[in-house]
Amino acid sequence: MKELFSIIIFLTTGLSLIAQDPVGPPPGAQQQIQQTPAIIIPLDTKNTSLVFRINNRDGRLYQAYFGPKLSNTDNLVQTRDAGHLAYATFGTDNLFEPAIRATHNDGNPSLELKYVSNEVENIRPDVTLTRIFLKNPEYPFVVTLFIRTFTNEDIIEQWTEIKHDEKKPVTIFNYASSMLHFDAEKYWLTQFHGDWAEEMRLQESELTAGIKILDTKLGTRAHMYQTPVFMLSLNEKSDENKGQVIAGTIGWSGNFRFLFEVDEKGSLRV
Known part of the structure; x- marks a missing residue:
């Protein structure tokens, strides 16, 4: 397992078929659309912000921002632009080099990863460790992204942990410690x-x-x-x-x- 340190630091074809009433709503009826606010995971050092965003439409984790430190992330919650896939996979709608490529125990070469949860641990006043858990919706295949921020030094350290509980061995062709x-x-x-x-x-x-x-x-x-x-x-x-x-x-x-x-x-x- 390798770690990437960075100073200052630092998609899968999805087809949804929704059943609809062919007749449509009764005349005069109003359709109410309720949208859940996006989940934002901000990581900050003294001068830099790295922000992840969970897209409510597909449940994926995106890198929404990386640059000079933000005073707030309200605009990232409201924007329709999800950003770039935080940990792109192979065999989906991502047409570029993936962060991870694996074949499941049944021979399926497609890997989808959706956001499950995240947790933050304060190691000491100026050091924070964030864990972001991603899981395949069809297979017991889990990827955990670790991001440790050193506030005063403007350093972000990243590494990845991959686990599976499939019935037979899976094949991992390549995986990245991080993707920016x-x-x-x-x-x-x-x-x-x-x-x-x-x-x-x-x-x-x-x-x-x-x-x-x-x-x-x-x-x-x-x-x-x-x-x-x-x-x-x-x-x-x-x-x-x-x-x-x-x-x-x-x-x-x-x-x-x-x-x-x-x-x-x-x-x-x-």
Whole structure:
């Protein structure tokens, strides 16, 4: 299990068939539509907010906001835009790289995850651990997202726990410690690579449409050629004095994979 730290930090085809009276309501009758307010899960550090939202229409968990700290989240409750899937799955209406891909014990390759509940634990005055529980509605397959915020340090730590109670083994092809979304005009990636005694050679590049992957499969020698650290600049290339920058790293060394995908609308998934 790997953890992603970030400084400053930091869909499934659904068809609903609703039975309706073919004749319609009696003349003069008024239809009353009652909508339950969306559930908001805000996570804050000193200068940053990461907000999740549960969409009442499909029960999924979305990343509704990530950016400078918010004074309140009222507008996120009312907006019709749910945001980006917080932990996208494979075999549904998500057409991009999923955070998790699994095949159930009966061979079904589709995985749907719906919000169940969440809980918050105050570890100490400046550290909070949030657990968000997601479950497949048809199979006993549960994913728990862990988000630990360090308020004073502006750090968000994320990892994932996957459990199942299906009758036979399931196959997990890949899973991510976390998934983050960004909406900016441009994205600049800073990565580090090298060799013994020169592991931190800096290289910068603009992320364009498609996928870029930083990874290694060298196990205990992972730091030899590819350093498990990245920095992401939003809107414009940053320098030593200015820029909007997110820094990310793996909590433990070993095999790792950072994937950056820019879609047709210019949104970035990490």
